[in-house]
Amino acid sequence: MGSKVADLLESNGVEVVSGGLDDGVDYLEGTGVPEALEGVHTIINVLNTRSFDKDAAVAFFEGTTRTLSAEGARAGVEHHILLSIVGVGQGDASDVGYYFGKVAQEKAVKEGPLPYTIVRSTQFHAYVPVLADQHAVDGEVRAPRELIQPVALDELVSLLAEVALARAPLGELEVAGPERYYMDDLLRGTLAASGDAREVVTVPSHGPVDVMVPRGEYRMGHELYPVRGIPLAD
16 A cells, blocks of 8 residues: 555655654654654655554554654644544444554544544445455354445555545545445355355344445545456345
């Protein structure tokens, strides 16, 4: 994500400073952060962790974001853009530890000293097969009858670049794709199209079926999900 946004901004004549571990910047330890932020106007925070453990995810997202905010304020940064997830912070989002981490991250941004824009996205097209793997149990895929509205990654990248180029905080905004599905139907159609023989079993939802799709105004992408013929949600 970060490299895609950087490439797009650079193609628009924007000077981009890369601030990842490979660049010697560690936001948990705080090493290299002041140097990376020197002269920076806008932070685009797409830091991520692979951990789904609640305590680890909260520690990572909250810790890195508070470090970025504090050091950004010292460096004179004027805009903190955070990539987050549609449904986070609504009070009834998933109880997966990763989402608790994103809730803590949003809170840290809002409580921080920098003007901010939180861009919440639905799931990416390319990640849908990974969702199937995450819901696999004993050789079958157990998918809830919940709504999902996947968006193309490039459209999210374009939105993040657009927000950065605007150079002004926008508060909170959401982006989703143009088509809404039920997750079980989406996974079933996606696996069938790829020749994956695993059975998709519909299981009950443990919360609101619309928690991970926009409930209010949002930016709608235009790129359709690449697997066609999957039933759309009513």
